[in-house]
Amino acid sequence: MSQADGKILRGELASIISCAMLGVGMLTLPRTITEKVNSPDGWIVLIFNGTAIALFICLLVVLLKKHKVANYYTYMEEAYGKWLAKLIGLIVVVYFIGVASFEVLAMSEMVRFYLLEETPVEILILTLILASVHLLTGKIKAIAKVCVFFLPLTIVIVLLIYMFSIKVVEIKNLQPVLGKGFLPVMKGMGSGTLSFFGIELFIFLFGVVKNQSKIKSGALIGFFIPMILYVITYVLVVATLTVPEVKAVTWPTISFIQSYEVKGIFIERLELFLLITWILQFFCTHAIYYYFAAEGLTKIFNNSYSTNLIVLVPLIFFLAKVPKNTIEIFKLSDLLGYVFPFILIGLPIITFAIVQVKRSRRSG
């Protein structure tokens, strides 16, 4: 178990992907999906989406393994040539910066609303960014260790909180299953992409996994942990709040936890714990995306990694200051939601096709 080579193990890969996925999506997911589906069948949508993406992950792993991709940026260079690859790489980096900003912004928004009303938002944002910078000086290995530590903590706390909610959950609010037929479910298939942010990162992690044969299982485990949590969350939240109410509340998951109290233990109100653990998750997600942005810049400009870290601080900070209100924040998330399928699906497939053609020509 040598740890010095900067390579990550399968469990670490899984927890990085899980932590990257568990971000703001979890807190708004019941609303975003129910808005589209308009019936309590959102969990079916989730399971469908999850299965589809899981199958796609398997396909991608096969494709990338076939070409023995160690580093995605060099792989892109092989496909598009030097300058075009740099340009596309830059687009990807901008997307990473966008998500990093968005997560830190959503975090500050949540904290501003529920916890620290008077504290300037800038301080919250800056704190998180600087803490990330400090963590990121240790590169991927440090992040992996943090994720391995935080993920079980998060899961245990969230499940504990959910356990206490049993008395307010009314399963009859989840019926009728498929009451409006299959059409609304099909319509909702595209919704809730925000919750899947993070899965695209395993493409970029290819080169740093120690045991190449375990990538697939690692990515799938990392994908299914959040998926299961999402389905549980959706079911509980909608069963408690009912469909019309879920569509109306801003942070459904927090509202749901505010709907009940626990008697008998010294603390009655549990949303505090959710908020605290979720700040950790926001931090993880943010740090991971931040790392990939900085790493990407290093690959593109061939300069020093720490310079990029420092340069990104103001960038991320000011980007997080752009949206002026809650609605604009949700708009930003929609915007990122459009880029996401391109990064996860479009880019790898196109790249693979071009490289395949090029290599076969060379060998032929």
Added chain:
Amino acid sequence: MKRLWLILFIPLLAGCWDSQNIEELSLVVGMGIDNSKKKDEIMLTEQILVPPGSSVQENQAQLKYKNVTVSAKTLHEAIRDSLLITNTVLTNHQRIMLINEDVLKKIPMEAIINQAIRDNNTRRSCLVYLTKRPTKDILGLADDGEIPSNVIYELKDNENRTNKILQPLTMGKASSSLQSDGSFAIQAVDIRRGKLILEGAGVINNSKLVGVMNDEDIAALNWLNGNVKGGIIEAVQHGKPLSVEVIKRTKRKVTTELNGDHLTINVKVGYTARLSEDWYSKENSFEEAYLKEIERIAEDEVKKDVKKIVYKLQHEYKTGVAGFYRYAENQHPKFWEKNKQKWDEVFSKADINYEVDIRIIDFGAKGGVK
């Protein structure tokens, strides 16, 4: 890079902005909403905890709370106006919200609880009650020096002992029901002989108060819903009273049948019970036949009450407080989509068959033998 960590110390100062001294906060435990004398305004009464030992006056019983009353056009403005009288208001620990009947006649309920639901501090688990008297009087009643809000809040825990209390209505539940146009019943609070008492209920439909119920109605509604968690069935046998104590629900099944546009709702509930009191001098509770007879009497008693409440729901309030719309929606989604707007009408014309099955499993520590 080496000096970077110095900068990292700065954010550790965050959080100082939001520090507040607990003595300087007004912790609100209850709120009451009344009509104001001024037109278009509502009157808000906040019940605020007073920490013990803050007054220096000796030999004077110190109240544990104080009430602040203000009036304004909106609830939030009223809360902010109360700051002219008292310290910063904190609603994190608010336990109850009382709404006066007259307010609901004027303002839709959705509007009244709107601020509380939107607010980041008020929890959705805060309980909502209705009052006949001005809420100001109710919150002002120092019941043996206890805090009225807490007294009311703790009364709800008796639902396992009596069936004359409705299931507590939380703010979240109320909000959800109002969103889905469901009608519901809301527990009322009153004052009786200088004591706070849970008595009667209001029926809310489309955010408006459409009727009031008495305690018997509440018990019957609980029976209809299968929400009874305990309590007594009083009946008469051979002209002598007896009481059957409800122990536990064993089943509840609601099925809906459609015949064209005509809806039939079948409700089946089952309970275990105990013969807890019997004044009949010739009782013979060691005999199975005797207990069977008592079961029948108790069941008839319940059915009689339920019949009354069903009649009331269908003809007086014209709305299904019992939440049967959920079952109709779940079991006949297409029919529901079509008749969503007319649900009250559909319900009023529906046939409701109620079956209750009470099994007496014991008769306490003494039974008669004759």
